[in-house]
Amino acid sequence: MKSLTVFGQDLKSAFKKPKVFIPILVVLFIPVLYSGLFLNAFWDPYGKMNELPVAVVNTDQGATYNDKSLEVGQNLVDELKKSNDFDWQFVTREQAEQGMENDTYYMTIVIPEDFSTKATTLMDDHPQPAELIYEPNEGYNFLAGQIGGTAVKQIKSKVSAKVTESYTETLLDQVEKISSGLSDAGDGANKINEGATKLDDGASILKKNLSKLADGTHQLETGVTPLKEGTATLAQGIGTLHSGANSLSDGLSQLAAAGTKLGNGALQAEAGGKQLQAGIQSAQGGAAKLDAGLAASEQGSAKLAAGLQISVEGSSKVSEGAKAVAQGLAQLAETSPELAASPAVQQLLAASQAVAAGSEQVYQGGQQLVEGSKSLQAAQQQLHQGSSQLVQGEQQLLQGATQLSTGHKQLATGLQQFNAKLSEAAAGGAKLAEGSSQLNAGAGRLVTGMNQLSDGIATVADGSRKLDDDAGTLKEGTAKLTDGSGELATKLNEAAAETGSVKKTNELVEMYAQPVEVKEHKHNEVPNYGTGFSPYFLSLGLFVGALIATLVVPTRGSTVTDASSWNRFVSRTLAFTIMSAVQSLLASWLVLSVLGLEVQSIPLFLLFSFVTSLSFMYIIQALVTWLENPGRFLAILMLIFQLTTSAGTFPLELIPNWLKMFNPWLPMTYSVTGYKAVISSGQFGVTWDQIGILCIFAVVGLGATFTYFMVHRTSEIEDISGEVVLHM
Template identity: 55%
Template structure:
């Protein structure tokens, strides 16, 4: 009770002294002034944005987009005119620059002249974003620039939405065109599917025909082998024919030379026969000259016998030569007949090959266009034509050989008759010689013998003339035969060369047919792959037509509307679902400014109220402790209640619990008072400086404005060590979050701070003696 009496006396002394009472009353409103004025100033700064002057400059000249005039700058101006964001001032660029210079405007928004033009480049290869130039006058007011930046971002979103609506409208117009194009593409794809079906059928037929071609080329390849063998045999026969014709030509030349000699002998025989005839006539006319004529006759018959013997020998050689010639011509005729038959077969085979290749080319136009096949067709036609000409030549040769053989047989018969006649002539000459001898022996039979001899001589002259004429005709024919033999040899040589070339061509034909066979087989395989590909094309084109039809139907069902364009322009809308809603800046800053005001109030209280002494002379340490502590406690209570009432009912602060708000506000003020009381009690005037330093650290580390994570790392160390950290956190729980468990946890920490510093104050009073008398009187004077 005595402690309360000291407190009552101290309080009464303070109330009676206006110099103390008035400062104490003023100090009571320090927290109200801090928290109230500060919170009022920052309670809702965005609520008076319409009084913040901002310059707007529109230099946009517009642009043409998809046939429509786009005036994005004018749209922005119209949008700003109906927006309550700032005090918009639509001025020229010069006026805006002058206003920014003399601090008339806090910021300027400039729309460049190419704003609309750049907004139309969205679908270009190198699109350029439309720019809005934002010029904050940060030197005039930094926060105004920050607020303006947020507002400009919102403006940018609205303008972007308007531009996007223009894009969307153009895109929907193009979607309509795309729908029509997809419909036409679907019809085209259906036609492609029909064409693919026909092409598939054609590919199947091509594959079948190529299989037939492959089979035919196989048969043709098999048929070329006997053709090659026949041509080889023909070439061998032509070679033998060439050798035989050379031999025949040589024999005919020898025969022609022998015939010339025989003809000379016949001519001599004819001359002798004439002489004989003349001599016999003389013998007939003059018998007297018989003896002399017989002698001459003996000599003449001797010569005649020698000539006739030569005639007999020449006719024998002629007969032998003609016999050999007949045998050679017979062989030549047989060889040419066989060659003609072989040529006929070759001609038929070549024609069959040419016809087969022609049919093959007609069946496959693509194959016919192949240069190798065209060369093969031309070569087969040339071979067929050459074979036919060769056949005709060989038939003519065969006919000539037949005629030659027949003529040579006749010549052989004539030569046989000539030999027989020459033998008879030889026998007659012998008889003539014998007769001459007999004539020389007996002249009695001379007249009769000479008459007969004259008749025989006349016949001999006639036969000699005939023989001479026949030999001349035989010589001419023999020369013709020799010339024909030479030509026949040349023909045999040409035939050999032709058959060699024919054999080479048949070899090339076989190689070409093999290549055609391989190519046709590959074509058949390729046609099979083509058939598979055409099946895929047919099914794929059918599916394409169906999908294009579906796409045309779906795109055609898209209906353009204002709501749909707005949806495309702003497909995402932010829906605010605030956790622990804070309606304004004042509510958000209330924990911070309340803590600041109550701490400053506690600090200033130490200037007016004595920290150590009492108005009661001789008061004990305990009494002085109780008196000072109750005084500061009552001051903190009144300060906290005034601040809470003003904030709750003057500013309209909404809290989660009014009783807990009053309780926590008082606890905050009480803890600050006990902390400040302890420090100043112990340190006196330097203690107030320490308190101010602590206040500065608390303002920066309590996370009352910016989040704790945003302050420098070294400052975070002081956050859990200072009481304002827990007063701000607890007031947030009571005002905004409603997390009362966290609040009570903060109450526990604050209780530790308060009781701890109160214990330090108690220790000071209990351990320190009275100050000197002068100091005590000074404080008493202040109290009085």
């Protein structure tokens, strides 16, 4: 009871001071501001897409398809003008580029010059898809670019359907032509049937004639065998003749060449004989002169020998006189020492001795010259005798050379006549060889032709037999052709009737263009963007409201001086509980009444909002009670992790793996899940499960706060002055 009194005193004290009451009142609307502003801003962005400026540039030049003008680009522009999907701005390429640079347009759609041309290539060997160029200005706004990409895909589908309609119309026109063609083909098949009947009759006649042809070719094949053997024998004989003619021609050619060489040799021998005769005559004159010279030389040698003999005798006497003078001077020197000492006498003595020695040498040399002159004289006598014999031999040789020259001349004349006849024989042999070669070649061709004739006759015989055999098959085939052509005519007429039943209608063309329609059956439908994001923004607003509440409401003390720790715990808890209730009610009222949020159960929605706000409040109360500003920092950190891991925006599977582990440990995970169930899916069981989990978070937070007050039993008096200082 005293705890309620303490709470009443604290509340009364707060209301008495505007600086305290007004911040508390403002804090109560924090969730409203967060949830209301965010949800109102993004409640239905797709409903205002017609205010999003998009540039459209049409440069398509059109095309002609099956003699029809095709303006696919202009047709697309006309369709866009009728729609209000975006704020379509039909501009030039330059204006579009300038607008993209100035951030006037969120995206540009360009229809190329060959857009219609490529749309007509579907039936070509190498079809080319028509290209629609989409240029999003993602730097200006990324989401607008993504939304535009989806819109372009829808435009592509519409254009594809229009192009398909054009092709379908052409195809159905062709079907009508095919139907007419099948009818004409049926008439032609009837005519073929008539012709096949006549062909069958002709095949019968052909079979009879082919039988006769087979018999004749068999007889021809039998008669050609002896002719083939005789031709082979003839060719063999001609081959032998050809070999002999070639040998004869070669021999005559060689003999003619040898005769020519022999004639040339005879002429050269005749010329050589004449030169030999002239040389012998010249040599004979020289030999006579040599003989006369040798005779004169022999006489001179005799005179030389006599003169040398006299000279030797004189030299002997000089030598003896010189020796005597030298001996006399020597004796004089011995007898007269004075003279011996005289230099003049000594020089005279030496000179006389030298003269005596030189005269002795002259004498000896003279003796040798005498002996040599005698030998020379004997040799000259022999040489003179030989030269006389040489003169006689040259006379005989001159006579033989004269006879040889005469014989060479006669031989050369005879060889010239022989070579002339031999050349004629060689020319005849060459012609004979050439003729035999031609004859041999002709014989080879004759044999080849005969073989080919034999093979051809055999082939003809074999072919005629096969023709005779196949004539029966042809007869059967013509019969089948007759039956088949009749059946073909029937089937073609039936096909013409069936294809003629295909009529081109607008419904059929549209069916071909869009054979599949997508029917969307939404499971747990979410009507707009704001409804889908309500669980996320409501959770965010309530958490932020709880966090800011700790800035204006004391978490530990009381204005009552004797309040116990239990009294303070109850007073603080009741204060935060009431704030949670008011914040959740205000936020719920805003989204339900002002924004028009539709939920599956309003009472359950209100209850879930209160439980969510209460769990957030108790957790943050515990953190701030224990840690004050560091506790608020931890609460902000918790908020950051919850914003990324609660799956309120993107699915949990799309966030990084390391963040996924925080998902089950944070309360906003369960608040978002519970809100989705009570707002959209109507799975109330899921909502109650999340309420239970959030209550666990609330109990844990409340228990942590209670533990603090039980540990810190000292009474703390706080002056609720409204001055809030947040130490960062």
